[in-house]
Amino acid sequence: MALNVDLLRSSFALVVEREPEVTHRFYDVLFAKYPQVQPLFGRRSRADQERMLRDMLVAIVDHVEEPAWLQNQLGALGSKHVGYGVTAEMYGWIGDALLTTLKEVAGDAWTPAIADTWAQAYGAVAGLMQAKP
Numbered sequence: 082m083a084l085n086v087d088l089l090r091s092s093f094a095l096v097v098e099r100e101p102e103v104t105h106r107f108y109d110v111l112f113a114k115y116p117q118v119q120p121l122f123g124r125r126s127r128a129d130q131e132r133m134l135r136d137m138l139v140a141i142v143d144h145v146e147e148p149a150w151l152q153n154q155l156g157a158l159g160s161k162h163v164g165y166g167v168t169a170e171m172y173g174w175i176g177d178a179l180l181t182t183l184k185e186v187a188g189d190a191w192t193p194a195i196a197d198t199w200a201q202a203y204g205a206v207a208g209l210m211q212a213k214p
């Protein structure tokens with residue numbers, strides 16, 4: 082089924098409006114639920130990491146209808162993640178932490194359709210990051 086791009090964008094805008102520091106909250110949720118990934122982080126300051134993740138999420142949502150952009154950018158990002166020690170299993174943990182955070186921030190605006198849209202988008206992103214070049 083085609084991704085509901087309008088719903089992805091409107092729900093992301095709502096989340097960022099309700100919580101501009103959404104990626105700060107994301108790392109709190111991630112490290113609370115999956116403390117085993119914490120040792121992988123630390124090359125950069127937490128503030129830098131939060132900013133880079135936020136900028137990347139904004140860029141993905143902006144370019145979500147451009148397959149060539151997604152393939153190039155996410156392929157390169159995925160290769161860097163191999164170097165960080167990220168495994169396939171961890172993509173599931175990050176997806177869980179991301180959806181949990183978005184749901185928490187969206188609050189009463191969260192719907193099953195938004196959950197499905199984000200699960201589908203995250204799955205596609207994770208797939209492109211792990212695609213063999």
Ligand code: HEM
Binds near residue numbers: 118125130138162175
């Ligand atoms: C949708 C999936 C993901 C996105 C969009 C994403 C995004 C990013 C970005 C933008 C950076 C920093 C920039 C860079 O290295 O070029 C980064 C670094 C990193 N990411 Fe991810 N990431 C994803 C999945 C994961 C997963 C599954 C893990 C597993 C725990 C992970 C762990 C890390 C680590 C350890 C770093 C380096 C941290 C440091 O330097 O201290 N990421 N990620």
